[in-house]
Amino acid sequence: MMLMSLLLVLSLERLITKDSHWHIETYATKYRQLLVNNKWLTEDSSSAYLYVSMLLPPIILGVIEYWLLGAFLTFIEQSLVLFICVGCPALRATYKCFLNAADRGDLQACSMYTDQLGHCGTPNESDGTATTEGKSFGQHLTWLNYQHYAAVMLWFIAFGAPGALFYSLSRSTTEAMCGKNHPLKESAGRLMFALDYIPVRITAFGMLMMGHFSRALPEWLKHALQFDISAYDVLTKISSKAEMLTPEEREAQAKNAAVEPKVLVKLAKRNVIFLLVITSALTLIGSLA
Template identity: 85%
Template sequence: MMLMSLLLVLSLERLITKSRYWHVETYAAMYRRFLNDKGWLKEESSSAHFYFYLLLPAVLLGLTEYWVLGAFLTFVEQSIVLFICVGCPALRATYKCFLNAADRGDLQACSMYTDQLGHCGASNESDGTATAEGKSFGQHLTWLNYQHYAAVMLWFIAFGAPGAVFYSLSRSTTEALCAENHPLRDNAIRLMFALDYVPVRITSFGMLMMGHFSRALPEWLKHALQFDISAYDVLTQISSKAEMLTPEEREQQTKNAAVEPKVLVKLAKRNVIFLLVITSALTVIGSLA
């Protein structure tokens, strides 16, 4: 069932332009407003309460699946929830705008679109090819692609629709708290570090399998059990090793800033296929339902 849901949702996500009502950010924002209106998301809220509020929707969904829905209705519900959680229309729009700006040779616009892809804790300054922390548009894009596709898929594979809801709600809340510089921001970042620890290493392993294995494997082994490096750095460093630009592509990159993002997007797409293949194999041998 999970494999069928993944194949169905990923196919539809590529074919259909989703409105805001078919994206998790809309409902995550509504849930945060509800918590704020009730006074449950205050600055003095404890970490335990904060984590409980993020986990609550996933728990309620899981109980509904177990006690109310049958097998077929659960399949329909899980497919709908996954369709809402996966993907990011804003990210896709920004990527298209960046490609258009790169084709025009508009480096100032490229810089603006690179800044728009900043993650929590990232610098807001960019020179069009890298932010102050040394990450390019393509590397930022690889990270956000992971957060909105690979990580959601892995949480869905592991825990079904409740897992996808919990991860997506936690990610959206972390981004919102970072933007507001909310006192609970550090709690949210710690939670996302824990939620991303295993999925980002699985995803980066898929990238080295789909990219340059011998060049990326030492980097993956170095970070496999590290607890003092962010998931963002793990993914971007390994992806840059797995898919390095050729001399011809580096020369083209000086003239067209879209070369590197296109190369890394192809790697990310191959990685999604790799995850689907592994899911298929696990389903065949009976490890997944």
Template identity: 30%
Template sequence: MALFSLLVAILVERLKFLPSSWQCDRVLQSYQSTFFGDKASLTPSTMALALILPAVVVYVLGWLVSGMFWGLLNLALWVVVAVICFNHQKQREMFKKYMLAACRSDVQACYHFASELDCSECLDAVSEKELGAKVGQSVAWINYRYYGAVALCFIFLGPVGAVLYCTSRFYAEENICKSLNLPLIDDLMFVLDWIPSRIFAFGYALSGQFSEGLSAWSEHALNINTSARKLVTQTALASQPLPEVSNAPICVQSTLALLVLSKRNFTLMVTLLSLLTIFGIVS
């Protein structure tokens, strides 16, 4: 079910079948405002409840429909959860706008869309020549955070794990972008990202220059305190040689090089999932 659900989710995400109101972040935004109100007022207990409640609901639904109609309802639940968790059109739109701004040499617009693409990285001190490489690192990180990590949680922990990760990621992004100082969330994301980031970063090494990528991966992965972002971006940079910076105001070659690496890595992961499914290791 994991492979079928992921393939359906990827198809729906690529073809933009899902309405904007059913995008993952929009669904979680509605969930937050409906049940918990202002994010800044969340206490540790309500924060814990907000984080686990969607996963608990999915677990209960899975238990209720288990075995009904020859497992078709359970399969439908897996597909629906995968489709919602994998749909993030906002990030695609921001990247598209960044590339269009770079093509027309609109430097200020590039900085704006780059910051919207990844609010966890401060770009104020980055020069125009370095911006393309920084956005490329953001692409590698976003590919992990919004697709790779979700897929790994879905494969090994099922819909419950994917929903828990997406919910935690939603609050973590809100915490950074809006400076909310939410309790629990940073520690929880560090734990949730620890294993998936190391698996996905190793995929970058396999998808690019292996010796350089493996060297960077082993340097950061074996350090228990290394952040997931640093591990993923540094391994991606080491695995993909960047082209020389062009004379254009904003060089997009390094961004595109890391984007291609990210696509190869995700394709590798889907291929490995297919093999694991064939051999019966993953259901």
């Protein structure tokens, strides 16, 4: 069932342009507003309130699946939840705008779109802009592709729709708190560090399998058990080793800023196929339902 849901949702996500009603951000924002209006989650709340509020919707969803829905209705519900959680229309739009700016040779616009992607790092590492972090558009794109596709898929494979919902809701809340410099920002960051620790290393392993294995493997082994490095750094460092630009591509990159992002996007797409192949194998041997 999980494999069928993944194949169905990923196919539809590529074919259909989703509006805001089909994306988790809409419902995550309404849920946070509900928590704030009822004073269940305020700036004075403890970290425990944050963690419980993130777990509550997935737990309710899991109870509904277990007690109320049969196999067929569960398949429909899981596919629907996964479709809402996976992907990012805003990211896709920014990527298209970046490619258009690169084709025009508008480097200033390319820099603007790179900053527009942003990234919520720790207070000592980032102010949320790409320029401060010194990362390229392609590296940011790799990270956001992981957050909106690979990580959601892995949480779905591990825990079904409740897992995908938990990760997506936590990610959205962390980004919202980072943007507003919320007092619970660090607590949300610790939650995401825990949620990303294993998935980001699985994703990075997939990238080295689909890219330059011998060049990326030492980097993956170096960070495999490290707890003092962010998931963002793990992924971007390993992906840059797994798919380095050729001399011809580096020469083309000097003229067209879209070369590196296109190369890394191809790597990310191959990684998604790798995850689907592994999921298929686990399904065939009976490890997944």
